[in-house]
Amino acid sequence: MNTANNNAEQGSKNNNPRKKALTLTAVAVLIALGAYGAYQALVASKVETTDNAYVQANVVQITPQVGGTVRAIHADDTDFVKAGQPLISLDPADAKVAYEQAQAQLAQTVREVRALYAGQSTLKAQITQREAEVARLQSELVRVQDDVKRRQPLLASGAIGREELEHAQAQVKAAQSALAAAQAAQVAARDQLATSQVQTDGTTLKEHPQVQRAGARLRETWLALQRAELPAPVDGWVARRSVQLGQRVNAGTPLMAVVGLKQAWVDANFKESQLAKLRIGQTAILVADVYGDKQEYHGRVAGLSAGTGAAFALLPAQNATGNWIKVVQRVPVRIELDAKELAEHPLRVGLSMEVKVDVQKQDGPALAAATSSRSLAQTAVFEQQEQRADEEVQRIIRANSGNGSGVLKS
Structure with a gap:
């Protein structure tokens, strides 16, 4: 009889730690679920996040407008150039x-x-x-x-x-x-x-x-002579220089590129399930791997792409044939960056970013409205060449018109 009581007491002692462990586990799970629910309600539902984001910028290809032999190269990779600064000189003899x-x-x-x-x-x-x-x-x-x-x-x-x-x-x-x-x-x-x-x-x-026909011919040859010098159309940093001295190049051959890093932006590729709350004008916080979490960039959603990345691929998927497996698609979302922060901490094209968009503000459009007639980008470098060509034509006409005015006296 005493033996049976001892066994019962021993079993009760063995179950107590197990019950406590199960109780603690249950409490931990409930706390975790509560914390997750609170996070979803207070944070996750107000922010859309992706680490599939990369820095982009205008990459201006430098291509000659006339053919010729390269006689001088004035800028190399990593150099900063100003708009109008000579980059390459072609032989102007012809x-x-x-x-x-x-x-x-x-x-x-x-x-x-x-x-x-x-x-x-x-x-x-x-x-x-x-x-x-x-x-x-x-x-x-x-x-x-x-x-x-x-x-x-x-x-x-x-x-x-x-x-x-x-x-x-x-x-x-x-x-x-x-x-x-x-x-x-x-x-x-x-x-x-x-x-x-x-x-x-x-x-x-x-x-x-x-006279107009001869003047047009002079403008054409003047421009061809001026185009032996290839200027930088915009401010930026030189990249991908492939041209060499003595190389014979044809019109349209890519020789180098000028990257406008001062106007960089970020293309954040959000999942299609994240697009419902994304609106133009929403604020974003971005972190670049190159600087780490210590440097945050602030931006705004500038626009959402008209299609997924796969839709604009060179070989888009043909889902109407064969076996099909659903793949979650991503849509590029353009994020404009704060110019001051960008100047203080420069980025490079192709760097990866982590993007968090505050989606609480829902009054913005999902698609961009009609834009104004202003130019997205323009340069006055080539307009100066045309103006000088006109001045040269007028100079020769005045020099040969007899009275210096270009109009004969009656």
């Missing part, structure tokens, strides 16, 4: 010869058009001279015709001989022929003036089509 030929052609054309205008004054003077000659010959014809009329009655009375009358009649025929020739010359002069005026009506020396 372009220079073509430009000098175009210069001479424009000067010659301006002088030819000047001669065309000046020839019209000569033609007008010739027409006036022809008119005077016609008037004189008409008077001469009237005179000799009157002589014939006076001599005809005298022939019957024998006062003059037939030979004298025939001589007077011959003078009439000669005067008629001379008058016809003068009238024909007058018509020819007028036609020649009309033909010349067709080429100049409604235009000036500067606006004449022949």
